[in-house]
Amino acid sequence: MKLFANRYKVHRRLTQMLPGQVVTRNHVQVSSLVYDEPPSKHTRYKVGGVLYLLLTATGSVLYLVVVSPSMSNDYWWPRFNTTSTQTFIADLYNFLLTTPTTGSFDLFSTTSMIRKEYSSSSTFIGMHSSAARAILLRPLALDAVVPILRSVDLFENMRTMPPPCWLDFNRTFEMAHTARHQVLCNDRRQSNAALYLETLLRNVDSTDLSSSLYLDPLQSTIFHVVEAISVDGVRWMARTVNHTWLPVAQEVALWQAHGLSYFQNQLQNLFHEGLRNTVTIVSALGMRGYVTIHNIPFENRPKGAWSTGYAYCGFWNDLEAGAWTATSLIRSAPNAFEVMGNDWDEYYCGTSGNVATALIRSNLGPLTTIDIYLVSLPPVLTALYATFLNQLHNTVMLQPQAYMQLTEPTLEVLPATWKHQDAVYYGGNPLCCYGNPMPYVQPSFGYYDDCGAQDRHEINMARDSVLFAMFATVMTSSDQLTSVCALTTGPAMFTSCMQSLLPASAVFTTLLKAPLEALRPQLTQTSQTIAGLNVSFIQWATIAGVDQVLHQPMITSSSTSSWSFIGWMTMFDWANGQREVYSFQGDLNTYVLMSRPNPPL
DSSP states (O other): OHHHHHHHHHHHHHHHTTTOOOOHHHHHHHGGGGGGSSSOHHHHHHHHHHHHHHHHHHHHHHHHHHHHHHHHHHHOOOTTTTTTTTHHHHHHHHHEEEEEEOSSSTTTTTTGOSSSSSSSSTOOOOTTHHHHHHHHHOOOHHHHHHHHHHSSSSHHHHOOOOOOBBBSTTSSSSSOHHHHHHHHHHHHHHTTTGGGGHHHHHTTOOHHHHHHHTHHHHIIIIIIIHHOOHHHHHHHHHHTTOOOOOHHHHHHHHHHHTOOOOOOOOSSSSEEOOEEEEEEEETSSSOEEEEEEEEEEEEEEOGGGGGGGOOOOOOOHHHHHHHHOBBBBBBSTTTTTTTTTTOHHHHHHHHOHHHHHHHHHHTTTTTTOOEEOOOOOOOOHHHHHHHHHHHHHHHHTSSSHHTTTOOOOOEEBBBBBGOOOTTTEEEOOOOOOOOBBBBSSSOBTTTOSSSSSOOOOOOOOHHHHHHHHHHHOOSSSOOOOOOHTTTTTEEEEHHHHHHHHHHHHIIIIOOOOOOGGGGGGHHHHHHHHHHTTEEEEEEEEEEEEEEEEEEESSOSSSOHHHHHHHHHHHHHHHHTTTTOOOEEESSOOOEEEOOOOOOEE
């Protein structure tokens, strides 16, 4: 108390000093006692403020450290980047689109496993070039087609339309290239709206038609002719050419009233189909972002790559041919193209050729009159493929080392019955019509095959497809695998084959054989469905001086057939989008062909 009292007295004396007075030594000594007293309330506020600033700054820094992985992207997704997370999401969605998976799924389950290196800065999304074709070439619903036809001008529609079987919905005016093909149309095609020219003409803008470069050839080869043939033609012209669009529902009802139930286009490879797929990511803040998972643009391919021109040269070229020869595309016209002594094959391709050309014409039918239809992936195969992969991923996680050590050589293989010492082969693609004789078997049809090179037929022994084939054929013993490798050409390839299959057999027997037994009923159903499709490889060949067509079903009635092992590998590739199946339907025969693998993008 005395100390504070002294402080009070000193303070009073200091404040009472007159201006100019000097503070004595005693005053200073007494005033020094002030610095030894406890801190004031004001000082504590200062210290607290400093501590607050330090803690706030520290907390802010820690907060930024914690949230920086999330704030590095627009989705608030920790460590999300384009080469790993985004690429994985895209790959996963693209994979799931090949399976019957619907609804929600767990990103962290084994069913969401993708075997791929995502740590590289150059990792790209895996896309299948066949994805757009799988959508556009399957049978389409009529109510989806009408708006598409109306959104595209006549010129673009003309470029991708299939060869018409009829002009009108009543099938009064037939238009197939040949009499045999018209029979095929009448027997198989009546429900397909794509094969009626009226389908297109009713759904293009009238002003577009009247100003089109195609109007003159349309009039000279079709319109004027049908008006001259009958009253039905006059009536058809009146209601079709100068028309007003009906509402989509009414237009579809009209098509259905004439027996049309679907729209399916045919394959052409002059104009590459494009596809863009996106997924929506919703962040924790409710913000939506879009990620492109598949993007292949539409493009005009070089004319030299247009191999499907040997199947059909395009309706615009037919119009030009009719105009050039002063003939009609209507089969019943007095000046019809064929009636006037013309031949479509000869007009487009000429009379020259070789053994391959002659074999195609005499076994499949004339060139430029071949329908090519996509064979859709059977749902049972899709389901089996997805179930198999799910079980594979679940099991492989237990012993990934043995699985990842399996080799994947690319081997030249051919059916045992095709091996002949004195044989020469011309190819297995019906659209490569002028193949030279080669001492080796060549690949099947491929969308990107421009017929410029005659390659050897090879297959990649990818580990997943090999394990799938072992499951489907139950061929795992050394003797059975030896018979498979005997399909290769040469000792070196045989050795490489055995070095690949024997370790794969050990992995299958140890890890997969027991868990996959539950899928046997599903496999049986799938085998029956595939057998009914008659999916095959073919080859034009000369054996012992005899020109012939070699034919090999991919899946034979014997499940333990050596070639069936290869066939099931191709079925796995078909299921994951690496291969496609097309039906080549000519005037004389039909071939359902498994394609060669599409090149990676």
